[in-house]
Amino acid sequence: MSTRPESVLSSAKATRAPARSGNEKSARGKRPSKKKAEGAQSTLVKLRVLYPDAHCELNFGSPFQLLVATVLSAQTTDVLVNKITPHLFARYPDAPSLAAADPPEVAHLLVSFGMGMHNQKAKNIVGLARMIMLNHEGRVPRSLEALTELPGVGRKTANVVLGVVWGDPEGVVVDTHVQRLAQRLGWTRATTPEEIERDLCALFPREDWAILSHVLIFHGRRTCFARKPACEACGVNEDCPCAFRAENVGRKPKRVRPPKAG
Numbered sequence: 001m002s003t004r005p006e007s008v009l010s011s012a013k014a015t016r017a018p019a020r021s022g023n024e025k026s027a028r029g030k031r032p033s034k035k036k037a038e039g040a041q042s043t044l045v046k047l048r049v050l051y052p053d054a055h056c057e058l059n060f061g062s063p064f065q066l067l068v069a070t071v072l073s074a075q076t077t078d079v080l081v082n083k084i085t086p087h088l089f090a091r092y093p094d095a096p097s098l099a100a101a102d103p104p105e106v107a108h109l110l111v112s113f114g115m116g117m118h119n120q121k122a123k124n125i126v127g128l129a130r131m132i133m134l135n136h137e138g139r140v141p142r143s144l145e146a147l148t149e150l151p152g153v154g155r156k157t158a159n160v161v162l163g164v165v166w167g168d169p170e171g172v173v174v175d176t177h178v179q180r181l182a183q184r185l186g187w188t189r190a191t192t193p194e195e196i197e198r199d200l201c202a203l204f205p206r207e208d209w210a211i212l213s214h215v216l217i218f219h220g221r222r223t224c225f226a227r228k229p230a231c232e233a234c235g236v237n238e239d240c241p242c243a244f245r246a247e248n249v250g251r252k253p254k255r256v257r258p259p260k261a262g
């Protein structure tokens, strides 16, 4: 992602979040040992030194555009989303213009760049723009609860927006890289995103939740690859319990094809 000018984000008008309630509490899992938490936090410090520029790699110019780009990024790459959004945002730069759009026209634009699930995604982004106009005075809401009421917006997307725009997510964004890295680094034994998120929230202080996922995604894209992790070159291999034997850790299980009939 291009790093957004601070002014873009700081000037963004947004519905303020309600006072912290049970959200933080519910995101935290069973308290880990002090030693384990200190070890994980020390590894995060090293990763932050390795990736001082870790950030969300989607391009956007406003909180609304980040929300739309993140919804579009489901099941596809940031690279493809970044190819499409300049064209999309040239025609529909904000909530009022996208709310007035015709979903089939938006779907046509998406599919012309090769985006899958284009009909559903077009319906979602037009729908969320309309709901933002109707319920939030055209501003992106600033709470997990309100964000996840928008079409196509789940917990992960909501926390991307809360973390990137306001630096205050209500959990840790767990994508495929975060899942794999958290398992390889020995920070979780869980296998579902929800349980992994709970373990990570328990290991790290809230102020690290936003940067944690950016740093892990950077490391996963540049060094700790799914199939062939570059352990030799990895700056945290001394901390990693899977170093040099990680190929099969944290990877999606192979699909077993059903035998052909007859």
Ligand code: SF4
Pocket (backbone or CB within 6 Å): 184, 185, 223, 224, 225, 229, 230, 231, 232, 234, 235, 236, 237, 238, 240, 241, 242, 243, 244, 246
């Ligand atoms: S040592 Fe290997 S498995 Fe561990 S974090 Fe580094 S690249 Fe990944």
